Amino acid sequence: YPKTKKGQSTSRHKKP
Structure with missing residues (x-):
């Protein structure tokens, strides 16, 4: 899984 910011x-x- 691609890590978010x-x-x-x-x-x-x-998405906060």
């Missing part, structure tokens, strides 16, 4: 690799659906 916050470093969350598991959370892909949630």
Whole structure:
């Protein structure tokens, strides 16, 4: 899974 800007690799659906 691609890591987000916050470093969350598991959370892909949630965009804060």
